[in-house]
Structures are given as C-alpha cells and as structure tokens.
Amino acid sequence: xxxxxxxxxxxxxxxxxxxxxxxxxxxxxxxxxxxxxxxxxxxxxxxxxxxxxxxxxxxxxxxxxxxxxxxxxxxxxxxxxxxxxxxxxxxxxxxxxxxxxxxxxxxxxxxxxxxxxxxxxxxxxxxxxxxxxxxxxxxxxxxxxxxxxxxxxxxxxxxxxxxxxxxxxxxxxxxxxxxxxxxxxxxxxxxxxxxxxxxxxxxxxxxxxxxxxxxxxxxxxxxxxxxxxxxxxxxxxxxxxxxxxxxxxxxxxxxxxxxxxxxxxxxxxxxxxxxxxxxxxxxxxxxxxxxxxxxxxxxxxxxxxxxxxxxxxxxxxxxxxxxxxxxxxxxxxxxxxxxxxxxxxxxxxxxxxxxxxxxxxxxxxxxxxxxxxxxxxxxxxxxxxxxxxxxxxxxxxxxxxxxxxxxxxxxxxxxxxxxxxxxxxxxxxxxxxxxxxxxxxxxxxxxxxxxxxxxxxxxxxxxxxxxxxxxxxxxxxxxxxxxxxxxxxxxxxxxxxxxxxxxxxxxxxxxxxxxxxxxxxxxxxxxxxxxxxxxxxxxxxxxxxxxxxxxxxxxxxxxxxxxxxxxxxxxxxxxxxxxxxxxxxxxxxxxxxxxxxxxxxxxxxxxxxxxxxxxxxxxxxxxxxxxxxxxxxxxxxxxxxxxxxxxxxxxxxxxxxxxxxxxxxxxxxxxxxxxxxxxxxxxxxxxxxxxxxxxxxxxxxxxxxxxxxxxxxxxxxxxxxxxxxxxxxxxxxxxxxxxxxxxxxxxxxxxxxxxxxxxxxxxxxxxxxxxxxxxxxxxxxxxxxxxxxxxxxxxxxxxxxxxxxxxxxxxxxxxxxxxxxxxxxxxxxxxxxxxxxxxxxxxxxxxxxxxxxx
Amino acid sequence: xxxxxxxxxxxxxxxxxxxxxxxxxxxxxxxxxxxxxxxxxxxxxxxxxxxxxxxxxxxxxxxxxxxxxxxxxxxxxxxxxxxxxxxxxxxxxxxxxxxxxxxxxxxxxxxx
Numbered sequence: 001x002x003x004x005x006x007x008x009x010x011x012x013x014x015x016x017x018x019x020x021x022x023x024x025x026x027x028x029x030x031x032x033x034x035x036x037x038x039x040x041x042x043x044x045x046x047x048x049x050x051x052x053x054x055x056x057x058x059x060x061x062x063x064x065x066x067x068x069x070x071x072x073x074x075x076x077x078x079x080x081x082x083x084x085x086x087x088x089x090x091x092x093x094x095x096x097x098x099x100x101x102x103x104x105x106x107x108x109x110x111x112x113x114x115x116x117x118x119x120x121x122x123x124x125x126x127x128x129x130x131x132x133x134x135x136x137x138x139x140x141x142x143x144x145x146x147x148x149x150x151x152x153x154x155x156x157x158x159x160x161x162x163x164x165x166x167x168x169x170x171x172x173x174x175x176x177x178x179x180x181x182x183x184x185x186x187x188x189x190x191x192x193x194x195x196x197x198x199x200x201x202x203x204x205x206x207x208x209x210x211x212x213x214x215x216x217x218x219x220x221x222x223x224x225x226x227x228x229x230x231x232x233x234x235x236x237x238x239x240x241x242x243x244x245x246x247x248x249x250x251x252x253x254x255x256x257x258x259x260x261x262x263x264x265x266x267x268x269x270x271x272x273x274x275x276x277x278x279x280x281x282x283x284x285x286x287x288x289x290x291x292x293x294x295x296x297x298x299x300x301x302x303x304x305x306x307x308x309x310x311x312x313x314x315x316x317x318x319x320x321x322x323x324x325x326x327x328x329x330x331x332x333x334x335x336x337x338x339x340x341x342x343x344x345x346x347x348x349x350x351x352x353x354x355x356x357x358x359x360x361x362x363x364x365x366x367x368x369x370x371x372x373x374x375x376x377x378x379x380x381x382x383x384x385x386x387x388x389x390x391x392x393x394x395x396x397x398x399x400x401x402x403x404x405x406x407x408x409x410x411x412x413x414x415x416x417x418x419x420x421x422x423x424x425x426x427x428x429x430x431x432x433x434x435x436x437x438x439x440x441x442x443x444x445x446x447x448x449x450x451x452x453x454x455x456x457x458x459x460x461x462x463x464x465x466x467x468x469x470x471x472x473x474x475x476x477x478x479x480x481x482x483x484x485x486x487x488x489x490x491x492x493x494x495x496x497x498x499x500x501x502x503x504x505x506x507x508x509x510x511x512x513x514x515x516x517x518x519x520x521x522x523x524x525x526x527x528x529x530x531x532x533x534x535x536x537x538x539x540x541x542x543x544x545x546x547x548x549x550x551x552x553x554x555x556x557x558x559x560x561x562x563x564x565x566x567x568x569x570x571x572x573x574x575x576x577x578x579x580x581x582x583x584x585x586x587x588x589x590x591x592x593x594x595x596x597x598x599x600x601x602x603x604x605x606x607x608x609x610x611x612x613x614x615x616x617x618x619x620x621x622x623x624x625x626x627x628x629x630x631x632x633x634x635x636x637x638x639x640x641x642x643x644x645x646x647x648x649x650x651x652x653x654x655x656x657x658x659x660x661x662x663x664x665x666x667x668x669x670x671x672x673x674x675x676x677x678x679x680x681x682x683x684x685x686x687x688x689x690x691x692x693x694x695x696x697x698x699x700x701x702x703x704x705x706x707x708x709x710x711x712x713x714x715x716x717x718x719x720x721x722x723x724x725x726x727x728x729x730x731x732x733x734x735x736x737x738x739x740x741x742x743x744x745x746x747x748x749x750x751x752x753x754x755x756x757x758x759x760x761x762x763x764x765x766x767x768x769x770x771x772x773x774x775x776x777x778x779x780x781x782x783x784x785x786x787x788x789x790x791x792x793x794x795x796x797x798x799x800x801x802x803x804x805x806x807x808x809x810x811x812x813x814x815x816x817x818x819x820x821x822x823x824x825x826x827x828x829x830x831x832x833x834x835x836x837x838x839x840x841x842x843x844x845x846x847x848x849x850x851x852x853x854x
Numbered sequence: 855x856x857x858x859x860x861x862x863x864x865x866x867x868x869x870x871x872x873x874x875x876x877x878x879x880x881x882x883x884x885x886x887x888x889x890x891x892x893x894x895x896x897x898x899x900x901x902x903x904x905x906x907x908x909x910x911x912x913x914x915x916x917x918x919x920x921x922x923x924x925x926x927x928x929x930x931x932x933x934x935x936x937x938x939x940x941x942x943x944x945x946x947x948x949x950x951x952x953x954x955x956x957x958x959x960x961x962x963x964x965x966x
C-alpha cells in the first residue's frame with residue numbers, strides 16, 4: 001500500500017522531468033535518486049505507528065509486571081482463579097472437541113452412515129444385509145460387524161498364560177469401507193470371509209492387544225494362535241488410531257477381529273449385524289434411507305421367512321456420540337457460567353485494587369497519559385494476568401485431559417482420544433485474552449471516566465469516591481451469585497437424579513455378587529456332556545469355602561442383551577407384533593446367586609434337563625404382558641419349540657437403571673445349547689482376590705486352563721452403567737463448588753471493601769455509642785440484600801434453563817422444590833457468613849485508632 | 855538536478871501543519887502535497903520525501919487526515935488525503951500557536 005503510494009510519487013517526478021526534456025530512463029533514475037531509499041522511508045513511515053503501538057504495549061506490559069510483583073498476593077490469587085477457570089474451560093473444550101467436533105478417525109468420516117433396523121439399536125439380519133448391499137445404488141459400499149460378540153468370547157491357549165479375548169466378527173470389507181489400513185500385514189481375503197463361524201481361519205489384532213500380548217513384535221503376522229482350541233492365523237495388526245472399542249463399544253476393550261462368514265448357515269441367525277455404509281457422492285442420508293426403505297419392503301415380500309427389516313439411517317458420528325450431545329451442552333454452559341463468575345470476581349478485585357491506585361492513575365493522567373492510553377494500560381494489565389492464569393490453566397487442562405482419557409471404567413465413546421491438541425491450545429489462548437478483556441473492561445472504563453483533578457485534590461477521605469461506583473461492584477457480585485445459583489441448581493438437580501438412579505432397585509442384589517467367564521476350553525458335543533460340565537462346575541463352586549450360592553447365566557445384567565419374539569399359546573398376534581422378550585439362559589441357583597427374588601411358582605432345579613418337560617421362567621412384566629389378569633403358571637409359549645411357564649421372578653433392569661426392564665424370559669441352561677457364554681455367578685462373603693484364588697482352586701479339576709483374570713463384580717457392572725451420569729455429575733458438581741467459593745469470595749471482598757472504606761464512619765458511630773450488634777446487623781443485612789437479588793435472578797434463570805435440560809433428569813422434576821430450597825438456603829448461609837466476617841471485624845474496630853487513622 | 859538550492863530545513867513540527875494547511879484545498883495525493891508546498895513557498899521549502907510519508911502516516915494515525923485510494927489525473931492509482939474535522943481543529947490550534955511563537959521570535963529579533 002505504502003509502497004504503491006511511493007511508486008506513484010516517483011512516477012510523477014519522472015513524468016515532470018521528462019516534461020522538462022530529460023530522456024525517460026535518466027529521468028526515472030534521477031527521480032529514484034531524489035526520492036532516496038524507498039525501503040528506509042517506508043520503514044520509517046510504518047514505524048511511526050508500529051513502533052508507537054509496540055513501545056506502548058511493552059511499556060504497559062513492563063508496568064503490569066512491575067505491578068504484579070508489587071502486589072504479589074493479588075497476582076497469585078488472580079492467576080490461580082483465572083487458571084482454574086481457564087483450566088476447566090479448556091478441559092471441557094477438549095472433551096467436547098474429542099466427542100463432537102473432531103471427525104471420527106476414519107477416511108472421509110462425513111460420508112459414513114450407520115444403518116439400523118426399526119429403532120436405533122436393533123441390528124440387521126445377515127441375509128438382508130447381503131441383499132441390500134447388492135441392490136442399493138446410494139452407497140459405494142456397505143460393511144458390518146456382528147453386534148453379538150461378548151467380552152471374553154474366545155479363549156487363547158498355548159503360548160503363555162491362558163487368556164480370554166474379546167473378538168469382533170466383521171465383514172471382510174469393514175476396514176476398507178471405514179478407510180483403515182492395517183499397520184502391519186493385510187485385511188481379510190474374500191476366501192477367509194467365507195469360512196466357518198466356529199472356526200475362523202484368520203484374525204487381525206488390535207494395536208492395544210498387539211502391544212500388550214506381543215510387545216509390539218512386528219514378526220507376529222503369519223503366526224498361528226490357538227483360539228477356542230482351533231488354530232487361527234494372524235494376518236495383520238490394525239493401527240493405533242483405529243480404536244474400535246472406544247468408538248463403537250466404549251468400556252469393552254476389543255482384542256482381535258475375525259471374519260463374519262456371510263454364507264455359513266451355522267452362524268447365529270437373527271438380527272445380528274451392525275451395518276455401516278459409505279454414501280456415494282451426491283447421495284444424502286435421507287435419499288439413501290428412502291431407497292433402502294423401498295428395497296426393504298421388496299425384500300420382506302420376497303422373503304416372508306426372514307425377520308422384519310426397516311432401515312433407519314443416521315450419520316455415523318451422530319450414532320457414536322449423539323447421545324452425549326445434551327450432556328456436553330450442559331457442561332459447556334456450566335463451564336461458561338464458571339468463566340463468567342471468574343471474570344466478575346476478577347473484575348471486582350481489579351476495581352477494589354483500583355481505588356487503592358487512584359492516586360497513581362490520576363498522577364499518570366496529570367503527566368499526560370490520555371484516556372485511551374490509560375484504558376489500554378488497564379486492559380493490557382488484565383490480559384497479562386489472565387494469560388499468566390492461562391499458563392496455569394493449560395497445565396491443569398493437560399493433567400485433567402490425561403486423567404479423563406485414562407478413565408477406562410467410564411462407558412463413554414471416544415474418551416481415550418481426549419487430549420489437548422492445537423484446537424484446544426487456540427481455544428485456551430482465546431479464552432485467556434477474552435476473559436482478560438472481559439474482566440478488564442469494567443476497571444478500564446472506570447479509569448477512563450475518573451475525574452482526575454478531583455482525585456488528586458481529594459485528601460484521601462475515601463468514603464465518597466467509592467460510593468459513587470459501588471453499584472458496579474454490587475452488580476458484579478449479584479451476577480456472580482446468580483450464575484453460581486444456576487450452576488448449583490443444575491448440579492443439585494443432577495445429583496438428586498444420580499441419587500435416584502442409585503436408589504433404583506435393579507432387581508438383583510449387586511453386593512457380594514461376582515461373575516466369572518467359565519466356558520469350557522473343550523468343545524461340548526451334546527446335552528449329556530454339557531450338563532455334566534454344568535453339574536461339575538456348580539457342585540465344585542458351591543462346595544468352595546465362602547461361596548453362598550452359585551449359578552450360571554449367559555447374559556450379565558446391564559451389559560449383554562438379546563431378544564426374541566415370544567408369542568403365547570392360545571393368543572393371536574398380528575404379523576411382527578408378537579411381544580418381544582429379552583432372553584437369558586440360566587442354570588439353577590442363578591437367581592439366588594444374583595439375588596433375583598422369586599415371585600410365584602418355582603425356580604429351575606437340577607432336574608430340569610434335556611429329557612424333562614421344556615420349561616421357562618418369566619419376569620413380572622412379561623407375565624403381565626402375555627397373560628394380563630391371568631395366572632401365568634402353567635401357561636405355554638410357542639417360542640423355542642413350546643415351553644411351559646413354571647415361575648415368575650422380579651423384573652431386572654437389564655438395559656439401563658433408568659429404563660424399565662421390559663419382558664424377560666429365562667431358559668434353563670440344561671435344556672438348550674443356544675447361548676454364547678457361560679458366566680458363573682457366585683454370591684460370596686469373600687473379598688475379590690481371595691474369591692478368585694478359591695474359585696481357581698475349586699475349578700482346576702474341571703478345566704485347568706480356566707483364566708480367572710476377568711472377574712466381574714456386579715457392583716462394577718452397576719458402576720459402569722451409571723458412569724456417564726456420574727461423569728456429568730462429578731464435573732458439574734466440581735464447577736458448582738468452584739462457583740460457590742468464588743461467589744462467596746466475591747461477597748466477602750465487596751463487603752470488606754465497603755467496610756474498609758467506612759472505617760472512620762464506623763469509628764465515629766462507635767464513639768457515639770453504636771453497639772457492635774447494630775453495626776454487624778447493618779452490614780450483614782446489606783450482604784443479605786445483595787444475596788437476595790442474586791438469588792432471585794439466579795433462581796428464575798435456573799428454573800427456565802432446567803426445564804430445557806429436563807431430559808437428563810431422572811426421578812426429579814426440573815422445578816424440584818427440595819433442590820431449589822436447599823440451594824437457596826445454602827447460598828443465603830454462605831452469603832451471610834461471607835458478610836459476617838467483615839462485619840465482625842468492623843465491630844472490633846477501636847474507635848480511637850479508627851479516628852486517628854489517616 | 856543541476857543547481858542545488860540552499861537546503862532549507864523546515865522548523866520542527868511545521869511539516870504537519872503545512873500538510874494540514876495544504877489539504878484545506880481538497881483531496882490531494884502525496885506528490886501533489888510536496889509540489890504545492892514547494893510552489894507556494896517559491897521553491898524555498900523542499901519537502902523531503904523521506905519525511906513526508908512518515909508524516910502522512912502520523913497524521914492519519916492521529917485522525918487528522920484520512921487517506922483514500924483513487925485515480926490520479928493520468929489514471930494511476932494514488933492515495934488521496936483529505937482533512938478531517940479533528941484535523942481542521944488541530945490546524946487552527948497549531949496555526950494560532952505558531953503565530954504566537956513566530957510573533958514572539960520576531961519581537962525579540964526586532965523584525966517587527
């Protein structure tokens with residue numbers, strides 16, 4: 001710009017010289033000579049403003065640091081508060097960033113779509129998947145994994161300590177559809193994807209398992225391991241960035257991937273596949289859903305023998321972390337409120353400090369500092385302070401995110417990918433500068449409107465000066481209280497919900513119950529072998545010391561699930577409308593071990609065997625659903641070749657503590673082979689490590705290779721189920737506590753400041769005979785007045801906001817009076833205490849000293 | 855340039871005032887400002903380009919003048935400056951101050 005301007009100047013000079021008769025090249029050279037060094041000129045010109053800006057800035061900065069040193073207490077406090085606030089904000093931002101903002105670690109994740117069946121959770125039958133994949137025109141490809149894998153499905157024996165592995169069966173193209181290349185080796189071949197379900201030929205290791213079990217040995221590819229007594233060849237290792245578990249199955253680490261045999265008829269049938277598709281360019285989720293819906297109707301007509309199919313599509317990212325969005329929104333709002341409180345608090349502190357510095361500033365103004373210049377200086381000071389705070393905050397955020405990322409017990413997607421990245425750094429910087437400006441604006445504005453001559457003349461009878469601007473400080477305290485109130489009410493409602501969730505009767509007794517995966521490492525052929533194994537295990541487990549009850553189940557509550565349609569005999573249902581029930585296959589003794597009470601009829605016994613009548617037990621909900629108003633005992637169901645109901649047990653909250661249990665049906669393990677796992681459940685008086693040892697000793701004769709590492713206490717199951725809620729409650733309670741402390745400090749600061757400004761007045765009053773009581777009650781009343789305004793505003797806002805977040809509450813209404821009253825009382829008490837301390841101090845002022853001071 | 859005139863440095867601070875005064879005539883670019891100062895002073899005052907542009911930046915920074923890109927008489931892009939209201943005020947103050955100062959100097963020197 002400037003350069004062009006100067007070029008124009010030279011050009012004009014040249015033209016003039018040419019007009020005077022000089023040849024052009026010479027004229028140009030002469031003009032340049034006369035103009036002199038353009039670079040230097042331009043630098044000089046530019047420096048007139050840059051230099052001034054810089055020198056002003058550096059001067060302000062020097063000044064700020066000098067001030068910080070002089071006022072170390074204030075500085076430390078400010079940096080600490082700003083640091084805590086910024087640290088909390090950056091941590092929450094990193095969580096939001098990892099779960100919502102950052103794209104999934106796949107190639108072009110925007111084009112990936114999750115396809116479910118009817119509702120969000122139901123999977124799709126393999127045959128439907130194969131047909132849809134062939135017929136559709138919206139997707140460049142589809143892939144799937146089996147939703148019905150269970151933790152510890154495969155037993156690794158042979159080399160090293162035996163271990164239960166979690167394997168996920170996937171279609172061979174899953175990795176290419178997601179755009180994930182194995183770090184070593186290759187993905188499954190078409191041939192490997194056509195094998196037998198019971199005997200997969202190849203497997204891919206996850207990065208974590210490869211590191212843990214094989215110490216990252218690159219030569220592991222090509223080796224053969226023994227899984228469930230069958231040889232399986234390792235064909236590749238997946239990259240570290242592909243964390244399947246944390247994305248699709250948070251809380252359950254995955255060790256290996258095996259091919260899902262599309263053609264094998266012996267694989268589990270039913271709605272088993274979780275399907276993803278990659279949209280072709282131009283196709284949208286909506287258009288693809290419309291196409292698949294038409295195809296599905298066609299398939300249902302052509303294949304009435306198959307399960308129903310109603311494709312429902314949603315972007316994969318939404319499927320992975322969509323359910324976290326409201327909670328994260330609440331967290332983000334909470335941390336925003338905390339930041340505002342921090343700013344209000346610091347603003348107040350700055351204002352208080354300002355009144356001590358009025359003379360200094362007035363002097364400066366008298367020496368020629370303009371208003372704008374003073375304003376800038378104040379802002380530079382506050383931004384410098386908040387940036388120092390940001391350094392502390394960053395350290396806190398790095399520690400905080402690392403802690404969060406290692407919370408394996410938490411059932412949250414993408415938790416492991418939480419970290420401070422470039423975006424989070426940028427956010428921290430913006431938060432630092434933004435909060436610095438925000439909390440500096442009130443003091444800066446105040447400085448620029450001070451009437452300096454008055455200040456200089458003022459003979460330090462400070463009472464009048466402070467009074468005029470008291471409303472700014474009062475306003476700040478009121479807003480602090482209001483925000484703290486909102487946060488406390490939010491945290492209070494969530495804590496109440498959390499407690500209500502914990503109070504929920506899960507239908508089983510988690511205390512002192514634990515489960516151990518005991519699938520035999522040999523192949524079971526026939527009922528006789530299976531049942532003698534069951535007899536043997538139960539007999540030995542029950543006779544082990546400290547075991548009160550033992551039974552076997554295939555599904556652990558709050559973890560695994562599957563459901564069937566269960567029509568009752570003698571009733572007519574529309575096609576596809578028969579009641580659904582969750583299926584658990586259990587042995588005798590399971591109900592006692594898990595603590596599920598029997599309501600009616602009898603339990604399974606050892607005598608319910610393959611040869612006896614086929615029986616079934618149901619829960620209360622199922623009894624009500626299938627036979628409303630009738631006695632369910634002795635009734636028949638059509639499912640599984642027809643079974644007779646012999647007993648009714650209490651409902652178990654199997655999917656989530658917050659959700660009603662739905663219909664549940666129990667099949668006796670000795671009468672069926674249709675289960676995927678054997679979990680030995682014991683009720684015990686022993687501590688877990690002793691229990692593991694005792695059980696290992698007791699069960700060694702049955703199966704010497706039994707891995708007992710994976711002990712699962714029922715309390716852990718419960719813990720994991722409530723972990724997302726606890727995560728939110730923990731963070732929000734932390735923020736609310738921080739807000740409460742800040743708000744009480746704010747009240748304290750404002751009241752003590754007003755007391756310190758009135759020392760003389762108080763002295764006079766006391767000299768004139770005012771009692772300590774009078775003084776105290778006056779000051780406390782003023783405090784409570786401020787608190788009342790803050791509370792009123794805060795409560796109104798909290799009431800309005802809490803109804804928005806109603807979806808996250810459980811067992812309490814968004815206007816829960818108990819919470820509002822409790823928070824109101826808490827804040828009033830805290831405010832009263834914060835106001836009483838300076839009041840008490842004021843009442844102990846010695847009138848003589850007070851009058852003599854100044 | 856054949857003949858060098860005796861170099862007449864401007865009194866410090868006067869360049870700003872002169873530029874402001876010249877700009878009373880309307881929108882002008884840097885070259886025109888330099889030319890006008892020379893012509894109006896009968897070639898006595900030569901504005902150094904090295905000080906003109908920093909001065910223009912300074913004046914603009916203070917809000918006394920405003921620059922704007924436009925086309926010169928022979929259709930080249932040039933930056934034209936105009937006086938702002940603040941600039942007018944400043945010019946009035948400066949000329950009053952300058953008049954007093956020169957009058958004082960003149961009295962002492964016995965010119966008047």
